[in-house]
Amino acid sequence: xxxxxxxxxxxxxxxxxxxxxxxxxxxxxxxxxxxxxxxxxxxxxxxxxxxxxxxxxxxxxxxxxxxxxxxxxxxxxxxxxxxxxxxxxxxxxxxxxxxxxxxxxxxxxxxxxxxxxxxxxxxxxxxxxxxxxxxxxxxxxxxxxxxxxxxxxxxxxxxxxxxxxxxxxxxxxxxxxxxxxxxxxxxxxxxxxxxxxxxxxxxxxxxxxxxxxxxxxxxxxxxxxxxxxxxxxxxxxxxxxxxxxxxxxxxxxxxxxxxxxxxxxxxxxxxxxxxxxxxxxxxxxxxxxxxxxxxxxxxxxxxxxxxxxxxxxxxxxxxxxxxxxxxxxxxxxxxxxxxxxxxxxxxxxxxxxxxxxxxxxxxxxxxxxxxxxxxxxxxxxxxxxxxxxx
Numbered sequence: 001x002x003x004x005x006x007x008x009x010x011x012x013x014x015x016x017x018x019x020x021x022x023x024x025x026x027x028x029x030x031x032x033x034x035x036x037x038x039x040x041x042x043x044x045x046x047x048x049x050x051x052x053x054x055x056x057x058x059x060x061x062x063x064x065x066x067x068x069x070x071x072x073x074x075x076x077x078x079x080x081x082x083x084x085x086x087x088x089x090x091x092x093x094x095x096x097x098x099x100x101x102x103x104x105x106x107x108x109x110x111x112x113x114x115x116x117x118x119x120x121x122x123x124x125x126x127x128x129x130x131x132x133x134x135x136x137x138x139x140x141x142x143x144x145x146x147x148x149x150x151x152x153x154x155x156x157x158x159x160x161x162x163x164x165x166x167x168x169x170x171x172x173x174x175x176x177x178x179x180x181x182x183x184x185x186x187x188x189x190x191x192x193x194x195x196x197x198x199x200x201x202x203x204x205x206x207x208x209x210x211x212x213x214x215x216x217x218x219x220x221x222x223x224x225x226x227x228x229x230x231x232x233x234x235x236x237x238x239x240x241x242x243x244x245x246x247x248x249x250x251x252x253x254x255x256x257x258x259x260x261x262x263x264x265x266x267x268x269x270x271x272x273x274x275x276x277x278x279x280x281x282x283x284x285x286x287x288x289x290x291x292x293x294x295x296x297x298x299x300x301x302x303x304x305x306x307x308x309x310x311x312x313x314x315x316x317x318x319x320x321x322x323x324x325x326x327x328x329x330x331x332x333x334x335x336x337x338x339x340x341x342x343x344x345x346x347x348x349x350x351x352x353x354x355x356x357x358x359x360x361x362x363x364x365x366x367x368x369x370x371x372x373x374x375x376x377x378x379x380x381x382x383x384x385x386x387x388x389x390x
Contacts, residue, residue: 004280005372016377018352020368021165021190021321024213026273033272034218037265049261056268057257063271064223068209069198075225076256077267081189082109083237084208084224087256088185089113091234092154096122099151103144104129104358105161105168110187114156123153132364133312133325137169144173154183159209160190163357165321165366166313167195174204190214192223193277194289194319199225206230212266214292214320214370217273220266226252280371288371292320296369299378300324303367306382320369326354327389328361338363340388348384 008027011017017025041048057077065075078084090113094100100118102111104127118125128147130139148155155177157170170186177184185206191197193214199207204227211221226234231252242254281287297315300322304311312324329338340363341354353366365385367378
């Protein structure tokens with residue numbers, strides 16, 4: 001739907017934008033909604049913060065809970081998934097000799113949090129490795145299950161991996177962890193708006209997801225879900241008025257959503273984002289997700305043929321992202337930024353990430369598919385890659 005790029009997004013028309021996955025891109029109606037919320041705030045800041053904001057957040061939070069299949073009162077707004085991960089993972093009490101399991105496809109910020117909590121407690125960080133390319137979802141399930149031991153206290157999973165764009169089969173893994181009394185944290189940074197969610201049935205202890213990516217809300221909008229038996233132990237990084245507010249039944253909500261003066265307009269604009277994106281397809285969100293996935297698969301297959309490689313993952317593991325391995329490369333002018341990515345951006349006006357993964361000089365190209373993209377965008381990328389990789 002390339003016409004949507006002109007009517008609903010303010011992306012630079014001279015740039016082929018294939019990196020929605022990193023920071024998202026906000027549609028015009030959502031930008032306008034955020035500005036209106038900021039205007040409402042400034043008309044009477046005292047009235048807004050003291051009398052209006054609480055009910056407004058309740059309404060917005062209810063919409064998000066329905067969108068991700070979460071019980072009322074189980075989620076709070078945070079600024080991004082990394083903030084949600086910090087609150088969750090720092091609440092886990094570990095002891096020397098305990099083990100924490102993650103995968104080799106995890107996100108660097110999450111890996112850093114895990115290193116911190118393990119170093120602090122004298123616990124051991126265990127990495128369950130599965131390959132990329134891979135042939136089956138079973139390789140993921142086997143790798144993670146094989147890393148769990150009687151010492152495992154915490155399992156951290158990506159719902160959609162950031163470097164490799166894979167939708168992981170988290171349901172059976174979470175079920176196995178629960179059967180072993182292992183705490184589960186799911187990093188769903190990319191999942192909301194990309195794949196249907198039902199957090200109630202998933203049963204993870206913690207789940208965090210960004211709303212500024214595939215839901216297309218403003219930057220600074222994300223959520224943290226905490227299962228009811230874990231909420232008492234979870235606190236935000238900033239302790240403020242919510243800690244001793246005389247509303248014990250809302251302490252979890254108050255702790256996270258009253259942390260001093262801030263601009264809540266991104267959170268309040270999430271319902272507009274949900275509605276705006278749904279309006280862009282006759283089948284609503286089901287159609288948006290289906291359309292984006294179909295384009296991602298089509299683009300991946302075309303690029304794989306152009307690169308002369310097999311597709312690196314089963315179709316069932318693809319959402320709105322797809323990654324392909326590239327020949328080894330060289331580091332660009334910035335740490336962890338590949339020179340080919342810079343050449344595509346500077347010489348060809350194509351914005352697409354190339355990650356040095358699992359470590360330099362190995363690298364993977366990751367494409368995104370959003371409603372404003374078209375097949376011609378990826379054809380342009382294929383032609384540019386032939387020159388950049390020559």
